[in-house]
Amino acid sequence: AQSVTQLDSQVPVFEEAPVELRCNYSSSVSVYLFWYVQYPNQGLQLLLKYLSGSTLVKGINGFEAEFNKSQTSFHLRKPSVHISDTAEYFCAVSTPSGTYKYIFGTGTRLKVLA
């Protein structure tokens, strides 16, 4: 069975500083990995996804993530955050085939401070 762990429930960071939001997964089969962002009173928006190929994935709003198979991680990074990046970020994992399973992490609240 697959699982996703986001260890940090909240991450405060100052504006223009770099940030890394951590995501670890567990799976006995190959996986697809995703990051979503949720702004207040909104639904989730897909930031980026890893399906195959290059392990460094670039997404919208200047975010990127790196798939590390040996460490079973898919951490999200941004070199310089803005106040507008304040939101909740969700990591998710799915399997390419077989029984449908799409698992979301519990979310990390990023708070960007002025």
Next chain:
Amino acid sequence: ETGVTQTPRHLVMGMTNKKSLKCEQHLGHNAMYWYKQSAKKPLELMFVYNFKEQTENNSVPSRFSPECPNSSHLFLHLHTLQPEDSALYLCASSQDLGQTGYTFGSGTRLTVV
């Protein structure tokens, strides 16, 4: 414009009321989903429809009744709800069964009084 439209955005209902949530997508996606998002809890998958057929019911109480008349529309019929059912209800769609990512609506904020 997210591509997935949910109405209403906010709903307050009594425990004896009957109401429906509506979700609409014109992205040509084949799969649609209902999720429940409660404070301090992970996202809970409720129902999955693929090509209008329900493929998953995640042990959801019968007071929630989904309906998918076509690939573009999804409803969630509500009756005799409990206060603990108050939450943000999110609809999502995907081209296939989620493997390549979801498009979410903005949600319906439901309050049961």
